[in-house]
Amino acid sequence: MTSGQLALLCLLGLTFTLKGVTSQARCSVPEWPSGIDGENPLQLHAGKVLLVALMQGYCRYCWIQAHNLERLRDHLHNRGFSDVEMILINGGGALSRINNETYAQYTNLTVYQDTANNTLFNLFGGEKDDFIIYDRCGQRVARLTRRFSYLGHTYTERALRAIHRGFSWCSCSLDPQTSRTRRSANNWMVPLANN
Ligand SMILES: *[C@@H]1O[C@H](CO)[C@@H](O)[C@H](O)[C@H]1NC(C)=O
Ligand SMILES: *[C@@H]1O[C@H](CO)[C@@H](O)[C@H](O)[C@H]1NC(C)=O
Ligand SMILES: *[C@@H]1O[C@H](CO)[C@@H](O)[C@H](O)[C@H]1NC(C)=O
Numbered sequence: 001m002t003s004g005q006l007a008l009l010c011l012l013g014l015t016f017t018l019k020g021v022t023s024q025a026r027c028s029v030p031e032w033p034s035g036i037d038g039e040n041p042l043q044l045h046a047g048k049v050l051l052v053a054l055m056q057g058y059c060r061y062c063w064i065q066a067h068n069l070e071r072l073r074d075h076l077h078n079r080g081f082s083d084v085e086m087i088l089i090n091g092g093g094a095l096s097r098i099n100n101e102t103y104a105q106y107t108n109l110t111v112y113q114d115t116a117n118n119t120l121f122n123l124f125g126g127e128k129d130d131f132i133i134y135d136r137c138g139q140r141v142a143r144l145t146r147r148f149s150y151l152g153h154t155y156t157e158r159a160l161r162a163i164h165r166g167f168s169w170c171s172c173s174l175d176p177q178t179s180r181t182r183r184s185a186n187n188w189m190v191p192l193a194n195n
Pocket of ligand 1: 097100101111113
């Protein structure tokens with residue numbers, strides 16, 4: 001078994017035990033709501049693995065995570081995982097909103113501003129500190145909650161590497177061909193979680 005498979009099996013086992021309040025169906029493709037500023041990031045980054053980080057602008061922990069996310073992206077790009085992108089969603093509450101410029105001191109990653117009624121947090125289906133990962137076809141593949149998204153751990157990097165290689169529960173024709181058979185083998189080895 002490769003380290004990628006191990007990583008994914010490990011993640012599956014972990015996420016399986018976590019219940020998300022707004023969990024969404026695995027492999028679903030979110031539809032960008034009208035009236036939100038900015039282009040649909042899933043279309044903008046189509047063909048890439050996309051990590052969506054749900055954050056709050058008042059939170060120092062979030063700023064550091066935002067900084068370390070960009071470092072992780074650079075690290076992955078330098079190691080050949082070039083089509084991995086990341087975006088940040090700033091929460092829609094007043095405290096987050098007034099701190100929306102703070103991110104720029106910590107990261108160059110694009111920040112999307114959520115609405116007061118949390119349109120984007122609901123769209124991506126997660127809570128503060130969660131990372132939601134989409135595959136090259138824009139399908140929701142994984143959700144890492146705070147316990148696993150903390151970048152002092154390696155779960156996020158391992159998940160991105162595995163998904164980049166095509167280890168996934170979702171079928172995407174843009175994934176590397178070589179992983180097809182191994183992926184289908186994975187399907188019966190692991191329970192399917194709905195987050
Ligand atoms: C922060 O919010 C203000 C006011 O809503 C807006 O004008 C500005 O473009 C926002 N900045 C960022 C980086 O999103
Ligand atoms: C943004 O990118 C530039 C050029 O790569 C880098 O020098 C700078 O440190 C980055 N800014 C932040 C806040 O990470
Ligand atoms: C939330 O706010 C946005 C604009 O700020 C609006 O387009 C949308 O309809 C609202 N959604 C709900 C469920 O109220």
